[in-house]
Structure formats: structure tokens, C-alpha cells
Amino acid sequence: MGQWLRYWLSVVGVRLRPTTHRAYRDHVRLHLVSYLGRVKLAELSRQDVTRMFVALGRRRNRYGQPISASTLERIRATLRAALNHAVREDLIPSNPAQGVR
Secondary structure, eight states: OOHHHHHHHHHHHHGOHHHHHHHHHHIIIIIHHHHHOOOOOOOHHHHHHHHHHHHHOOBOOTOOOOOOOHHHOOOOOHHHHHHHHHHHHHHSSTTTTTTOO
């Protein structure tokens, strides 16, 4: 996953606004690679994604507050976009992040 996420950023980054690319890059670097980076793309499951979000929900930001629901939703949107791209590239049959709340 870590390798796929970095590749995906390099491919989609050229078509995004700089602020969107920066947000995606931060989500990948700070959250997604930390939790999912060692999981193989083809082996990623809905349970892996759910466990990541449970763990993220328990984390605190630099001010000692829980990560906000809106930030978690943006992280989920970033992951969904990366996995939707993998589906379009026929690397995985379906998006394991689809439907995860």
C-alpha cells in the first residue's frame, strides 16, 4: 500500500490544485502509510481499513484533542480516491474502503 499510495500521488498530483495535492500528501504521509503501508494492495481488506479508522479515532492531534470527524472523513476520501484509481487500473477488483464509516 505504501508504494501504491506514493505512486498514486505522483500520478494524480499533476492534475490537482496545489492545496488538494498537499492535503492528499499529508494524509498519505501522516496517516495512511503509517497504518496500511506494509499491507499489500491486493490483500487490503475492509477490516484493515476499519481497524485503521478505529486507531485514528483514538489518536490525539498536536493540541491533545481527538482527530475531528471531518478530518477522518477527508482521510477516508483520500484513501477511497487512491483505491478507486487502483480499481480503474485493474490492480484490485473492488475498493475495500467503500462503505467504511
